[in-house]
Amino acid sequence: MKFFSTLAILGLAASSFAAPAPPNHVVHEKREHQLEKWSKRNVKLNRDALIPMSIGLTQRNLDQGYEFLMDVSHPESKNYGKHWSMEKIKETFKPSDAAIEAVKSWLIESGIEKERHQMSNSLAWIRFNVTVEEAESLLKTDYHIYTNTENGKQHLACEDYSVPAHIQEHIDFITPTIHFDATVKKEKKRRSLDTRELKVKPVPGAVSPDAVPQPQVTFNLANCYEYITPDCLRALYNFTNGTLAQSSYGIVEYTPQAYLQTDLNLFYSNLQRQIASGTGPTVDLIDGATVQTTTQSFDDNGESDLDLQYAIALVYPQKVTLYQTGDAVEGASFNNLLDALDASYCTSGGGDDATYDAIYPDTASGGYKGAANCGTITPASVISTSYGYNEADLPAAYEVRQCNEYMKLGLAGVSVLYSSGDYGVAGNSGQCCTAAKCAGGTYNSGSSGTFNPSFPGTCPYVTSVGATQVKPNGLVTATNPEEACETVIYSGGGFSNVFAIPSYQASAVATYFTSHKPTYTATQYNNSQTVRGYPDVSANGANYVVAVDGALSLVYGTSASSPVFGAIVTLINEQRVAAGKSAVGFLNPTLYANPGAFTDIITGGNQGCGTSGFTAVAGWDPVTGLGTPNYPALLSVFLALA
Numbered sequence: 001m002k003f004f005s006t007l008a009i010l011g012l013a014a015s016s017f018a019a020p021a022p023p024n025h026v027v028h029e030k031r032e033h034q035l036e037k038w039s040k041r042n043v044k045l046n047r048d049a050l051i052p053m054s055i056g057l058t059q060r061n062l063d064q065g066y067e068f069l070m071d072v073s074h075p076e077s078k079n080y081g082k083h084w085s086m087e088k089i090k091e092t093f094k095p096s097d098a099a100i101e102a103v104k105s106w107l108i109e110s111g112i113e114k115e116r117h118q119m120s121n122s123l124a125w126i127r128f129n130v131t132v133e134e135a136e137s138l139l140k141t142d143y144h145i146y147t148n149t150e151n152g153k154q155h156l157a158c159e160d161y162s163v164p165a166h167i168q169e170h171i172d173f174i175t176p177t178i179h180f181d182a183t184v185k186k187e188k189k190r191r192s193l194d195t196r197e198l199k200v201k202p203v204p205g206a207v208s209p210d211a212v213p214q215p216q217v218t219f220n221l222a223n224c225y226e227y228i229t230p231d232c233l234r235a236l237y238n239f240t241n242g243t244l245a246q247s248s249y250g251i252v253e254y255t256p257q258a259y260l261q262t263d264l265n266l267f268y269s270n271l272q273r274q275i276a277s278g279t280g281p282t283v284d285l286i287d288g289a290t291v292q293t294t295t296q297s298f299d300d301n302g303e304s305d306l307d308l309q310y311a312i313a314l315v316y317p318q319k320v321t322l323y324q325t326g327d328a329v330e331g332a333s334f335n336n337l338l339d340a341l342d343a344s345y346c347t348s349g350g351g352d353d354a355t356y357d358a359i360y361p362d363t364a365s366g367g368y369k370g371a372a373n374c375g376t377i378t379p380a381s382v383i384s385t386s387y388g389y390n391e392a393d394l395p396a397a398y399e400v401r402q403c404n405e406y407m408k409l410g411l412a413g414v415s416v417l418y419s420s421g422d423y424g425v426a427g428n429s430g431q432c433c434t435a436a437k438c439a440g441g442t443y444n445s446g447s448s449g450t451f452n453p454s455f456p457g458t459c460p461y462v463t464s465v466g467a468t469q470v471k472p473n474g475l476v477t478a479t480n481p482e483e484a485c486e487t488v489i490y491s492g493g494g495f496s497n498v499f500a501i502p503s504y505q506a507s508a509v510a511t512y513f514t515s516h517k518p519t520y521t522a523t524q525y526n527n528s529q530t531v532r533g534y535p536d537v538s539a540n541g542a543n544y545v546v547a548v549d550g551a552l553s554l555v556y557g558t559s560a561s562s563p564v565f566g567a568i569v570t571l572i573n574e575q576r577v578a579a580g581k582s583a584v585g586f587l588n589p590t591l592y593a594n595p596g597a598f599t600d601i602i603t604g605g606n607q608g609c610g611t612s613g614f615t616a617v618a619g620w621d622p623v624t625g626l627g628t629p630n631y632p633a634l635l636s637v638f639l640a641l642a
């Protein structure tokens with residue numbers, strides 16, 4: 001961790017025991033289970049060591065966020081498409097003066113003088129330095145040092161903490177407290193091409209022909225079930241080229257993952273000849289990011305190459321913007337991106353959760369020394385991200401806060417898409433949970449256990465995109481449905497342990513339970529029908545031909561599905577803009593109100609956790625959502641709206 005020096009905090013000091021919380025205090029957050037890779041060290045903390053503490057204040061009006069968003073994105077609303085300015089969003093949600101005063105009074109009464117408080121610009125955070133002794137007394141807790149058993153990293157944490165009951169409603173969460181590190185996982189897999197090694201066709205004037213022998217495979221619509229190309233996707237979803245209309249499409253990548261221009265060129269020369277060699281995304285570097293070329297491997301380049309090659313090809317001649325996020329040392333989280341898009345979400349001088357988010361400037365570990373980007377980037381109309389966590393990796397309060405930020409982006413007219421995961425009902429790396437509701441984030445190897453939903457796919461304010469595949473020897477036409485992806489990867493899907501069901505999907509989920517109730521019990525997943533189901537939609541996720549590190553590979557994953565769906569939304573936005581209308585913004589209410597604009601996927605499943613997972617059925621299902629896009633039908637739905 002960057003936020004305190006462990007050396008300063010260890011030392012010989014008297015042992016102490018926190019007093020039991022007084023009656024007017026309530027436990028605000030509590031860790032139910034110890035994370036397996038962290039072990040508590042039996043050392044005494046130096047009671048005078050300083051901890052930089054941050055209190056995240058609850059924002060106002062969040063309880064109305066859903067209604068505000070429906071007002072601008074429900075197809076039956078008279079305010080459809082009337083998106084908000086970032087300024088209006090900030091004013092609407094910033095914490096009230098009364099909340100700020102109440103929390104500050106508590107600090108002052110606890111001996112943390114006014115002079116020590118620092119407010120963030122957004123007014124969402126109060127920051128101050130406290131000694132271990134002050135922190136324990138303030139929060140009625142005991143702090144301990146934990147060691148990461150994998151990398152030896154040390155971390156300061158407590159197991160629960162309390163705040164006075166009368167101010168609890170004003171506090172989102174406090175750091176550092178119960179939270180632990182989690183890393184963002186990318187979602188894509190590769191399979192090398194079986195016996196036929198794909199080679200690359202030399203194209204005059206495009207790429208250097210010496211590195212690129214003749215391919216033995218001709219890509220065409222007859223072999224889309226083996227090789228997905230941009231042309232296959234256009235045929236499957238019945239769309240054509242982009243236009244030059246004013247629209248925008250952002251693809252998010254996290255350093256050190258990076259695209260190689262040579263790979264983009266190789267892709268164009270094989271699969272998208274009209275795009276000139278050298279065509280790349282518009283690059284927005286966030287928080288000291290670099291599009292690094294120092295290390296090159298499938299892990300370094302596969303995700304970025306895939307996302308950008310397909311996004312660029314499908315919306316061409318429209319430009320794609322790359323949000324390359326995080327430096328090469330700290331890495332970054334979704335919050336670092338969100339900070340760059342919305343000044344009211346970040347705090348100047350740091351303010352993210354040091355446990356999960358990279359904090360810049362990075363003074364401790366040799367990373368980016370500049371200030372974090374804060375509201376410096378105007379969000380694109382569509383933003384696709386192919387990375388994700390397990391819901392159980394992160395505290396619920398952290399997820400709710402981030403999810404509300406996606407709500408704000410929806411208010412601003414942004415469509416936010418996330419891949420739904422590649423392990424079916426299991427989580428990243430195929431792991432399942434050992435406890436009910438995935439509490440505590442303890443995972444097993446995945447042959448049994450509780451289903452492990454992904455985040456942010458379960459946030460009701462994003463559009464979660466699952467994966468399909470062309471049926472074996474299947475004909476590729478817009479009228480021939482695919483099936484759920486069962487090649488190399490399984491479409492992430494299921495039900496949240498954190499988020500309640502949004503009304504826009506209530507009837508679709510109810511129909512699913514009425515007509516196709518799965519046989520699993522509450523031991524495997526929350527079957528209460530009161531929680532968010534995901535994914536919302538799907539698109540092909542198998543056998544993508546992608547140029548990576550100078551060769552064509554086949555790539556699999558909802559990682560592919562999300563940028564493809566995003567490209568289709570971008571093409572719809574172009575047509576709306578050409579018709580003098582706004583971008584579509586938050587998609588889900590319109591999508592669920594128009595299931596007929598999708599090709600329903602009714603075969604295949606998303607196995608995991610020692611089960612066959614859920615099954616794709618008629619109507620919405622937790623494998624492929626509403627189905628795959630039917631572009632002309634979706635276009636006419638969205639063009640008919642104001």
Ligand SMILES: *[C@@H]1O[C@H](CO)[C@@H](O)[C@H](O)[C@H]1NC(C)=O
Binds near residue numbers: 052117118
């Ligand atoms: C906490 O202490 C550090 C190190 O002295 C200092 O840089 C920082 O500004 C302090 N933070 C606050 C909120 O006073």
Ligand SMILES: *[C@@H]1O[C@H](CO)[C@@H](O)[C@H](O)[C@H]1NC(C)=O
Binds near residue numbers: 240
């Ligand atoms: C799509 O782009 C290609 C290459 O520029 C062009 O040949 C083709 O006519 C375009 N198709 C449509 C429908 O505009």
Ligand SMILES: *[C@@H]1O[C@H](CO)[C@@H](O)[C@H](O)[C@H]1NC(C)=O
Binds near residue numbers: 238477478479632
């Ligand atoms: C594709 O869309 C066009 C309208 O743009 C429609 O006329 C055609 O029938 C569609 N093709 C299929 C196979 O559905």
Ligand SMILES: *[C@@H]1O[C@H](CO)[C@@H](O)[C@H](O)[C@H]1NC(C)=O
Binds near residue numbers: 500522527530
């Ligand atoms: C399912 O979710 C609901 C709503 O959050 C909750 O009340 C219930 O306890 C959950 N059930 C289980 C078995 O976790």
